[in-house]
Amino acid sequence: MGAAPSSTPPAVGAHAGSTTAATGRPRSRLSRHATRMEARGLIRRAPDPADGRGCFLVLTEMGLDTLRQAAPTHVASVRRHFVDQLDPQELTVLSRVAAKLAGEPEDLL
Template identity: 45%
Template structure:
């Protein structure tokens, strides 16, 4: 199970650990698929487009540096660039050179982008509530938040997030 003979072997997951891991993957992937399907069914947005429009719509100025979007989304630069080009062609956002970073871009939501997320948000939030939030106790919500706050920084420290 080790990657080289100089490293100690990595212990296999116990049956209980395997159950946790596999069910976490099923939950995570299942929610992601459900969000994508719901958005595609009920709006003109994909899950990725919604993910981009949310922080732009929440920003006081309606714009963010592309580096900040990239960091917040945790995507590869090429994926963000492709999505921004696609959304710009659909008049959901516009890109312009950053006034403070000669190599950077500023991404701004357009009126059409605001309208699109405004139409998509109610059904999306209803699905998130129905599928997840309303079925968790406050202790379960707190536990999920605690887990995310432990694991996400660890992934970043490992260079994986």
């Protein structure tokens, strides 16, 4: 079932360490959440050949199917509760701010 580890990240996954940094949550909280998702068959952990201490969190087929099923409802909710509340000028400003923030965090300092 598992493929041999490669030196590149999985196509549909993220390194656990970068996920912790991106969410701003403690590593222990991410680990517990990943364990629950793994038990539900949504993700699997794959070793990181470049860093024996870390791992990749990889979506399984079931996880990808679940994500695909949830996406339309999520997108509709974001549109209804956020995007539709803004006028065209506000959306333009938001777009500019988002583009500026999309850079590396060091660029913001």
